[in-house]
Amino acid sequence: MSGSIAKYRPAQRLRLGDQLYEQILQRIVSGEYAEGARLPSENQLSDVFGVSRSIVREALSRLQVDGLVAARQGSGTYVQRRPNSEFFDYAPKGAVADVLRFFELRIAIEGEAAYHAAQRRTEADLAHIQSINQRLEAIIGARQVGSEIDIELHEAIAEAAHNELFVATLRNLRPLFDAGLKMTRGLSLKKRPERHRLVQDEHAAIISALVEGNADRARTAMRHHIDNARTRLVSDTEP
Structure with a gap:
């Protein structure tokens, strides 16, 4: 690139x-x-x-x-909302506004990446995506943060769109991606196990749409997932 x-x-x-x-x-x-x-x-x-x-x-x-x-x-x-009392234990000092702005960008970029991935993914792409998601399942069981693996999953979906600009954009913005995932997943560990389970259910919905080749549903599921992650970050509501 x-x-x-x-x-x-x-x-x-x-x-x-x-x-x-x-x-x-x-x-x-x-x-x-x-x-x-x-x-x-x-x-x-x-x-x-x-x-x-x-x-x-x-x-x-x-x-x-x-x-x-x-x-x-x-x-x-x-x-209107009060984030978790430990919010700033995970937040990058001086970059909170940028991290939340990045969620807006992710909704746009990753929604379209998922749309095209559903149309263009190969069987090898699907196998790779599903393998990473299985590793995330193990992370949930071990009650670990797993932000690196979560990023790996999202990048694999972007790669499956077979447009190098999608994944290049995410990688060039990696500091914000890493900070956002560490915040959302780290704070989720402070909640009941259902919080991580909910995230995995959202991942499963995206992957299901990719398997079916349903581009519209893949886009909607991805946008829904990232918007929910952003809401969970700024709200202390269970789950």
């Missing part, structure tokens, strides 16, 4: 909006800003954190996109 796609590298200087995003999120995780409670006003947040109101609006907008807060017309902004 040529070097035409620039490899992702975390920004040396974090954007102010992302800094504030992470600071507000830390207060949500700690319970200082409780679930269901109204956040301080834009003016108050601006004073507390020493940033402009435009930076506050940028951070709040990102928190809304990620489903962590919700704005109510004429009332203010309220905490």
Whole structure:
């Protein structure tokens, strides 16, 4: 593969909006800003954190996109979800906003990769995908994180699309992929076994669609899986 796609590298200087995003999120995780409670006003947040109101609006907008807060017309902004109390034990410092943005990108890229994989996969591709998934099953039984194997599975599905740009994009963004999977799978270990079982059921739905050659169902199953992973990451709800 040529070097035409620039490899992702975390920004040396974090954007102010992302800094504030992470600071507000830390207060949500700690319970200082409780679930269901109204956040301080834009003016108050601006004073507390020493940033402009435009930076506050940028951070709040990102928190809304990620489903962590919700704005109510004429009332203010309220905490909608509180992540697990150990969220920041797994989160890469200064890159939480980027990790959650990457889930949005994954939904688009991997959904299409699964669509084309269902149409183009070979028997060898299917055997490889199923073999990796069996290793993930063993990981569940051993109560281990298994993020590397999970990434391997997703890359194998991208490879089965037989368009090298799908897998090249994922590999070039590997730092975010690795961080996101370590967070989701690591936090899942803090939950009941049903949480990992649910993830495996979603993998099984994707693989079933690939086996059947059902492109639309493969795309939907993959998008559903990644969107669910993103929701599980920002919510402490069982399973």
